[in-house]
Amino acid sequence: MAENQKAQAKTEQAKGKVKETVGRTVGNERMEAEGRMEQARGDAREAKEKTKDVFRH
Template structure:
């Protein structure tokens, strides 16, 4: 995984988790859903990078 993409994936995952927690704590379903979406985006980015790494070696 390139370091930049890995960091971006981890950042998206952390932001998503935080936003999801805030949404859950405040009872705001929209914010919670946005957090889940952001986290999923980070998960997908990480999976893409791992797949690219697997084919490099």
């Protein structure tokens, strides 16, 4: 289960980065902000999983 969550975090981060880049390229501030938000969600999920790993070992 943890590996699935880690993969989901990486996917969110990647999707967010792409969305942010596309938004910046086309001048769409809303898309750019949504991309940053997705990246932040991915970062938070990754941090949560890393914390869980620390307490498992």
